[in-house]
Amino acid sequence: MRLRLTEEEAAFREEMRAFFTTEIPQDIRDDVRAGRHLDKDAFVRSMRVMNEAGLAVPNWPVEWGGKDWTPLQKHLWHEEMQLACVPPPLAFNASMIGPVIAHFGSEEMKQRFLPATANLDIWWCQGFSEPNAGSDLASLTTRAERSGDDWVVNGQKTWTTLGQHADWIFCLARTDPDVKKQAGISMLLFPMDSPGVTLRPIKMIDGGYEVNEVFFDNVVVPGENLVGEVNQGWTQAKFLLGNERVGVAPVGATKRALATAKEHAIGLGALTDPLMAARFVELENELLALELTALRVVANSADGKPHPASSVLKLKGTELQQAVTELSVDLAGPLSIASGSQTVPEWAAHSVPTYLNFRKASIYGGSNEIQRQIIAGTILGL
Amino acid sequence: MDFELDDEQVALRDAVRGLVKVYDPAVDSERRREVTASDPGYDEALWGRLAEMGLLGLPFPEEDGGMGAGPVEVALVAEELGRVLAPEPYVAAVVLAGGLVAELGSPEQRKEILGALSAGERLLTFASGEVAEPVIQGARADTVVWEVGGEVFLVDRPAEVTAYRTHDGGRAALMEFDRAAAVPLGDGGDASETVATVLARAQIAACHEALGAMDTALRMTTAYLKTRKQFGVTLNTFQALTFRAADMYTDLELTRSIVTWATLVAADTDSAADPTLIRDAGARAKLQTAHAGRRIGQEAIQLHGGIGVTDEYAVGHYTSRLTALSHWLGESREQISVLSAGLTRHGVLDPLD
Numbered sequence: 001m002r003l004r005l006t007e008e009e010a011a012f013r014e015e016m017r018a019f020f021t022t023e024i025p026q027d028i029r030d031d032v033r034a035g036r037h038l039d040k041d042a043f044v045r046s047m048r049v050m051n052e053a054g055l056a057v058p059n060w061p062v063e064w065g066g067k068d069w070t071p072l073q074k075h076l077w078h079e080e081m082q083l084a085c086v087p088p089p090l091a092f093n094a095s096m097i098g099p100v101i102a103h104f105g106s107e108e109m110k111q112r113f114l115p116a117t118a119n120l121d122i123w124w125c126q127g128f129s130e131p132n133a134g135s136d137l138a139s140l141t142t143r144a145e146r147s148g149d150d151w152v153v154n155g156q157k158t159w160t161t162l163g164q165h166a167d168w169i170f171c172l173a174r175t176d177p178d179v180k181k182q183a184g185i186s187m188l189l190f191p192m193d194s195p196g197v198t199l200r201p202i203k204m205i206d207g208g209y210e211v212n213e214v215f216f217d218n219v220v221v222p223g224e225n226l227v228g229e230v231n232q233g234w235t236q237a238k239f240l241l242g243n244e245r246v247g248v249a250p251v252g253a254t255k256r257a258l259a260t261a262k263e264h265a266i267g268l269g270a271l272t273d274p275l276m277a278a279r280f281v282e283l284e285n286e287l288l289a290l291e292l293t294a295l296r297v298v299a300n301s302a303d304g305k306p307h308p309a310s311s312v313l314k315l316k317g318t319e320l321q322q323a324v325t326e327l328s329v330d331l332a333g334p335l336s337i338a339s340g341s342q343t344v345p346e347w348a349a350h351s352v353p354t355y356l357n358f359r360k361a362s363i364y365g366g367s368n369e370i371q372r373q374i375i376a377g378t379i380l381g382l
Numbered sequence: 383m384d385f386e387l388d389d390e391q392v393a394l395r396d397a398v399r400g401l402v403k404v405y406d407p408a409v410d411s412e413r414r415r416e417v418t419a420s421d422p423g424y425d426e427a428l429w430g431r432l433a434e435m436g437l438l439g440l441p442f443p444e445e446d447g448g449m450g451a452g453p454v455e456v457a458l459v460a461e462e463l464g465r466v467l468a469p470e471p472y473v474a475a476v477v478l479a480g481g482l483v484a485e486l487g488s489p490e491q492r493k494e495i496l497g498a499l500s501a502g503e504r505l506l507t508f509a510s511g512e513v514a515e516p517v518i519q520g521a522r523a524d525t526v527v528w529e530v531g532g533e534v535f536l537v538d539r540p541a542e543v544t545a546y547r548t549h550d551g552g553r554a555a556l557m558e559f560d561r562a563a564a565v566p567l568g569d570g571g572d573a574s575e576t577v578a579t580v581l582a583r584a585q586i587a588a589c590h591e592a593l594g595a596m597d598t599a600l601r602m603t604t605a606y607l608k609t610r611k612q613f614g615v616t617l618n619t620f621q622a623l624t625f626r627a628a629d630m631y632t633d634l635e636l637t638r639s640i641v642t643w644a645t646l647v648a649a650d651t652d653s654a655a656d657p658t659l660i661r662d663a664g665a666r667a668k669l670q671t672a673h674a675g676r677r678i679g680q681e682a683i684q685l686h687g688g689i690g691v692t693d694e695y696a697v698g699h700y701t702s703r704l705t706a707l708s709h710w711l712g713e714s715r716e717q718i719s720v721l722s723a724g725l726t727r728h729g730v731l732d733p734l735d
Contacts, residue, residue: 271722285670289640292642
């Protein structure tokens with residue numbers, strides 16, 4: 001047992017900290033710190049700086065720009081990025097479709113897409129959820145039918161995050177309706193400006209636009225744009241979702257948000273209230289326990305298999321992320337109502353929209369109920 | 383950072399587990415009840431075997447009759463005792479009272495007292511204040527390490543002691559002390575800093591004891607959900623129940639992380655130079671353990687149903703013991719108060735710095 005990082009690990013951490021705090025444009029980091037919505041350009045600029053330095057897609061195979069890092073190094077990379085208020089590399093590219101193409105795609109497909117995906121020259125969106133296929137994703141009904149060498153796609157996706165910025169979509173579609181539902185799904189790639197694709201933004205409770213509905217009306221997709229084999233889509237989706245959950249415990253970002261809330265509390269003199277101080281103490285302690293659990297998971301997943309406690313990270317991580325947004329609302333007090341005001345402090349005006357926005361965290365990436373199901377079934381054998 | 387045990391530590395854990403498995407409800411559902419039914423409420427023969435294994439002298443230097451081991455080894459012992467609710471007063475006698483003698487005692491005191499403690503010949507306990515209550519095993523202890531106003535003394539057990547059974551099957555006492563009969567530990571004088579550090583080490587060990595108990599409470603609960611039938615099906619058919627078990631697991635794993643970290647802080651050489659690090663870690667571990675112990679204890683009973691509140695079945699004993707551990711050596715309110723005072727000393731809290 002050992003408390004400290006090794007010298008090499010500490011040096012690596014220092015290197016990451018220096019990079020993220022000096023190389024990523026300050027205006028982007030300021031926007032993240034203040035909790036403002038980022039525009040497309042901010043994501044693109046930030047990810048290109050990282051890609052230039054070879055730090056955008058460390059989880060990919062080395063030949064496609066990945067890093068031969070230990071799980072702990074990947075953890076430190078991710079934590080330092082969040083602590084520095086750097087927007088993470090676009091998840092749809094870096095964590096989702098990139099690894100899928102690298103693992104399942106043909107050599108041609110890799111050459112065509114991976115470099116552009118790492119550099120955010122292509123902005124991907126995720127065509128998975130449908131109105132009647134959320135947590136039960138395998139029930140999806142969007143279909144792709146053969147037409148010569150092409151596929152013709154009809155149906156509808158929803159909750160397509162940042163689809164309004166997307167150049168391409170990776171889309172699950174039913175390619176065989178006559179087999180067990182998981183066995184008849186394939187993954188197709190096509191441009192969002194293909195004829196027959198319609199995007200409808202969904203306004204969210206915080207007033208912003210993050211997600212969309214996407215409709216497909218006889219969208220023609222060339223056969224070469226099918227990832228891997230026909231009807232392999234469910235395997236690919238599970239592979240993708242497994243990667244999605246790894247980075248989903250937002251420890252560093254939540255620590256940063258809590259530290260920022262503490263600065264506001266100090267400014268307001270609110271920490272002299274023992275009840276308010278106690279809430280900070282409790283949250284800091286729970287976050288510490290979460291971070292240490294994350295470290296246990298990365299320290300023990302060197303053989304490639306995730307530690308059984310990793311579902312705990314998503315479940316507790318999102319609960320704490322939400323609890324910090326709640327704390328900010330309570331700290332703002334009545335000023336939290338003044339979300340349209342130009343005179344109250346920006347953080348106070350933003351507090352409720354942020355709080356409302358982050359209700360999503362316990363729903364996406366496998367809802368927290370799904371995580372409880374995994375813990376009860378896979379870990380406890382219930 | 384590394385949370386894995388080495389081979390020697392695994393061997394130690396397994397040896398302790400073997401020694402105390404007589405208390406495991408799955409091995410002998412009556413043994414603990416028998417032992418706790420009559421004074422002194424623990425098995426003195428087993429205490430002797432703990433001494434033979436070197437466990438009672440585990441954290442003390444070899445020249446004082448100990449084994450020269452560290453907080454990780456102590457934690458392993460405490461966790462195994464907690465796993466089966468062994469009633470032996472290990473943390474109170476060895477980690478807390480013995481720990482103070484090791485830190486403050488003169489060479490002669492250390493040799494005499496720690497030697498006898500390690501050999502299982504003399505039971506130590508700790509008491510604080512002119513009138514102290516509840517003193518763990520106060521009526522049985524041969525020697526009391528007594529703290530009053532920051533000064534620490536050695537006192538023989540007074541002739542008059544009001545002793546009683548505690549709700550978790552243990553023994554405690556109300557004790558009044560007379561300064562005239564007290565011998566200063568070491569040079570005497572204010573030792574409040576050292577007392578705080580040793581208390582933190584004892585807190586961390588007690589958290590490991592609680593961790594072991596929580597682990598068993600969860601195991602018993604999941605086993606029960608898989609076997610108990612109602613409406614013609616086993617209880618694990620009901621999601622309302624399995625989700626609550628999942629939350630117990632989440633509590634347990636988060637607690638395991640922070641308590642293990644606290645032990646690593648206590649074992650770290652930098653912490654020896656700055657003991658506030660150990661006290662802070664003790665407060666953090668204790669706060670999390672108190673919350674988790676309460677939730678897991680309550681849920682373990684609830685998911686068992688009526689049998690959980692009977693004395694005949696073990697799970698309620700776990701809840702009782704977890705409750706005692708939560709309130710011993712500083713409850714959550716005190717930890718919040720300690721940690722509140724330090725809130726502005728850091729921006730983000732960083733366990734790797």
